[in-house]
Amino acid sequence: MARDASLDFALWVYLTEGPLLWLTVTLAAYAVADWLSARAGRHPLVNPVLISVVLVGGLLLASGTDYATYFEGAQFIHFLLGPATVALALPLWEHRALVLRSALPMLAALVAGSVTAAVSALAVAWxxxxxxxxxxAIAPKSVTAGVAMSITEGLGGNPALTAVLVILTGMIGALVVTPLMNGLGIRDYRARGFAVGLASHGIGTARAFQVDPVAGTFAGIAIGLNAVMTAVIVPWLLRIWLS
Amino acid sequence: MIGSLAVILGCQLLGEVLARGLGLPVPGPVIGMAAMVGVLWLRERFAPPVLAGVEPAGRFLLAHLSLLFVPAGVGVVGNLEVLAAEWLALAAALMVSTVLTLVVSVVSFRVVARMLGQA
Structure with missing residues (x-):
């Protein structure tokens, strides 16, 4: 017996008008991705962000749903990025003695890493x-999306392109950091965390927290410091580069 | 849990007001992080009962940090065409620069740490 097509359509309209459907899909995709990641022993290639994005992105393409519709549901999760950034104060406070003792190594890594992030991206693209x-658009790619977009916008560039490059940089950092650091024989989780937070912002920091709480703490500090550093050096660097 | 969330949002609100009000180049939530450190200091120093349960919401958010990047990540899927024109230059620049930044940062950190006699 054939179902009433207009009834199906009415249901679809209901679901696509409210945030319920895509909020649920996002949480379910993440639950599956996190389960896979845990099953794989948090293997760097089984990245929960990447898997969730592929699952949800595939569903959007298959159902012909545009991003604006999706975001009406997903915005509730996206909004929590701000509070989560504030919450980075908790591990920071917990490890404050170690953090204070690491001030000079962090300063060195911040200056060298921040300049490398911008100059190497410019040089290779050029x-x-x-x-x-x-x-x-690519110069501020290592900092957190909001700051990177405002830097690009301030220089008359395209913030939408920057947003995509920032997310991709985060994914690349999260995927390569563990094998790279193991290959370099770095066992200092302060240094590993700080590097991944500096190079690939929050997505790198999420990976760092999967590996080690100290690494996550230092990654969180690096996000904040590099946001400030990059906002200062990138406009100055680009004016020299493009003149 | 609710009180904890209110404290976190309060810190973020303060950060956003300061960042936008003073036109600072620092994101509001990062200033909020500094404010939250102040809250934790107050808790340690004076132990007011109102701040006793300030941690649960923050711990919960940090435990699922990966989830919070999914909506932004999905945005990439819908915007891949912005990469189309110069995808090779972009792919090469992102790969090389990210790996190089990781290496330079971690080596700089370790060199100075070793000079200070830290293991």
Missing amino acids: AFGASDAVLV
Whole structure:
């Protein structure tokens, strides 16, 4: 017996008008991805952010849903990024003695890492013949999305391109950091965490917390410090580069 | 849990007001993080009963930090065409720069730590 097509349509309209459907889909996709990640012993390639994004993105493409509709549901999760950033104070406070003792190594890593992040991205993109618009968009790619977008916007670039590059940088950092640091023989979790927070912001920090609480703590500090550092050096660097 | 969330949101609100009000280059939530450190100091120093349960919401958020990046990550799927024109330059720049930044940061950290005699 055929179901009433208009009834199905009415149901679909109801679901796509409210935030319920895509909020549920996002949580369910993450639950599956986190379960897989745990099953794989938190293997770096079984990254829960990447798996969730592929699952949800696939569903959006398959159902022909646009991002604005999806975001009406997902915004409630996205909003929690701000409070989570504030919450980074908890591990910071817990490890405050170790953090204070590490002030000088962090300062060295901040200056060297922040300059490397911007200059190397500019140099490689430029060597491949990228346009000025791309150079402006890629220079702040290692900092947290909101800051990176406002830097690009301030320089007359395209913040939407920057947002995509920032997220991809986060994913790359989260995927490569563990094998890279193991290969370099670095066992200092302060240094490993600080590096991944600096190079790939919150997505790198989420990975750091999976590996070690001290690494996560230092990654969180690096997000904040690099946001300030990059906001200062990138506009200055780009004016020299593009002149 | 609710009181804890209210404290966190209060810190973020203070951070946003300061960041926007003074036109600072620091994101509001990062200033909120500093404010939250102040709250934790107050709790340690004076132990007011109102701040006793200030941790649960923050711990919960940090335990699922990966989830919070999913909506932004999905945005990439819908915007891949912005990469199309110069995807090779972008892919090369992101890969090389991210790996190089990780290496330079971690090595700088370790060199100075070793100079200070830290293991």
